[in-house]
Amino acid sequence: MLPKLDIKEKNFHGLLAMGALAGIGEGSLRYGFTLHTGFPGMALTLAAALFGGVCGFVLKDFVRSLRGLPPYRGINNDGWVMGAFMGAFFGTLFQMINSAGGANLVLGSMAGASLGAALGAFPDEFITPILELMHKRESTSRPAPGQ
Template sequence: MKEFIPRLDAKEKSFHGLLAVGGLAGIIEGSVRYGFTLHTAFPGMLLTLLGAFLGGFTGLFLKDCCRTWRGRKPYRGVHNDGWMLGGFLGALLGTLFQVAASPDGANLVIGSIVGAYLGAACGALPDEFVTPILSRMIERTSDRP
């Protein structure tokens, strides 16, 4: 059965985690305002994913601008593991920060959006170093029986 279900890599796990954090933030914020609701999960997921995409784009754009300004060729991300991992961690921390800062638990989706944006923008800067580190970690764990 294991050969039919492929293992997810770090980017796919982060993508699913990003959707889960945004969806849970949407459900909790909607439930605080209107009672128990599930229809607020989709806007939370979509806005958090959009925040992560725009943050990754901003981070890679700034990285390319700095590289071309120094006379190097622009970086063209192949795997984009760094900004996906950063987007997930930023969304999680942004939501937790908003829970801690808000007395009534409001604006959780705003916290996940801003966190995903900042996390993805910061994760895009070391993006060229993240994928080789992850591949070495996979090689190290696959050698063991």
């Protein structure tokens, strides 16, 4: 019934879950168990990831322009979403470990998501040899036009 999610959709949902869990955790430390702090944590983490992804793509285009290459036009943008999820996970984990009372979990999630998305935007333009072989196999398996 439900469609199978691809890697970008799985990481996007994971990013939302990490932000919500960080918000619930931080709110629960202050006010007791609360669920209403999950949405602000999720929204702030998503906004930070979007900001980091845009900054990463702008920086990547700037570096490409300095090298004399044309600007990059992304096709799938999987890299910044995967980087944002991993950054949010490790940012929240680092904030839990670093803070004595576990405070500011959402800030750790936001900082990690932003940094992870910015760093994840850089390898997005590279095509792995596996993808290259898959594209080559698809192009050879199609019949030539007019046949």
